[in-house]
Structures are given as C-alpha cells and as structure tokens.
Amino acid sequence: MTTNSKIDALQLMLTDLRTRNEPIRHKAAFRGCQPEFQSLVSNLIEQLEKQLQTEKLIQRDKDKSIH
Numbered sequence: 001m002t003t004n005s006k007i008d009a010l011q012l013m014l015t016d017l018r019t020r021n022e023p024i025r026h027k028a029a030f031r032g033c034q035p036e037f038q039s040l041v042s043n044l045i046e047q048l049e050k051q052l053q054t055e056k057l058i059q060r061d062k063d064k065s066i067h
Contacts, residue, residue, distance in 0.1 A: 004059045010052040017045050 028037035 004055065006055050007052065007059060010048055010055060014045060014048050014052065017041055017048070 025034070025037070028034045
C-alpha cells in the first residue's frame with residue numbers, strides 16, 4: 001500500500017484523542033463539563049474512524065487501479 005497523508009493524519013489524530021491528556025481533562029473536571037467533554041471526544045473518535053475507513057477504501061481502490 002502506498003503512503004497517504006490523509007490516512008496518516010487521521011491515524012495520528014485518533015492516537016492523540018485516545019491518549020489521556022490529563023491537563024485538559026482536569027480543566028474539564030474543574031469547569032464541571034467532564035461528561036460533555038468525554039462525549040465530544042467519543043463523537044470525534046467515531047467520526048474520525050469512519051473517515052479513516054473511507055480513506056482506506058479510496059486508497060485501496062487507487063492501488064488496485066494502478067496494478
């Protein structure tokens with residue numbers, strides 16, 4: 001499979017969202033919005049995972065058409 005900058009960027013963003021960022025989580029807890037914050041993170045992860053799968057399918061189709 002050839003490299004794809006969109007796929008790489010999506011994978012990096014997903015890794016970042018899944019990494020526990022304590023300073024931001026502490027701010028959310030201090031402001032009383034921890035559940036809302038976590039809900040947004042979960043929604044973003046879901047959206048990015050769907051976009052990643054779409055990009056992988058596009059890349060797979062491109063690879064097949066080249067060969």
